[in-house]
Amino acid sequence: MIEASEVAEFYEVKPTVVDGQVVHANAFIAMMETTQDTLGRAFDSLAYLAGIKSAAAQDHYKTLDTSSLQSLLRSAQEAGLSARVVAI
Numbered sequence: 001m002i003e004a005s006e007v008a009e010f011y012e013v014k015p016t017v018v019d020g021q022v023v024h025a026n027a028f029i030a031m032m033e034t035t036q037d038t039l040g041r042a043f044d045s046l047a048y049l050a051g052i053k054s055a056a057a058q059d060h061y062k063t064l065d066t067s068s069l070q071s072l073l074r075s076a077q078e079a080g081l082s083a084r085v086v087a088i
Contacts, residue, residue, distance in 0.1 A: 043069045043085070 003019075047069045065075040069085070076083035 040068075047072055 048066065063075065063079055064081075065071040073083050073085070
């Protein structure tokens with residue numbers, strides 16, 4: 001979504017714009033942004049459901065950062081554990 005204030009930046013003499021006014025909305029770009037956010041949340045949920053939920057009870061899993069999938073993979077690697085993401 002392109003806002004009027006972003007377009008006004010290109011002019012030497014800046015036109016008067018209303019903040020937040022949308023001058024161009026691309027449905028495809030909006031859909032891609034939504035899809036990216038949704039996929040991120042889905043991966044995080046799947047990582048939790050795939051065993052992270054019960055893994056915290058075991059001592060060697062207590063040090064893993066389970067706040068997101070990326071932080072889980074990073075902390076697993078640092079702990080010397082083998083973790084990988086499988087295709088959905």
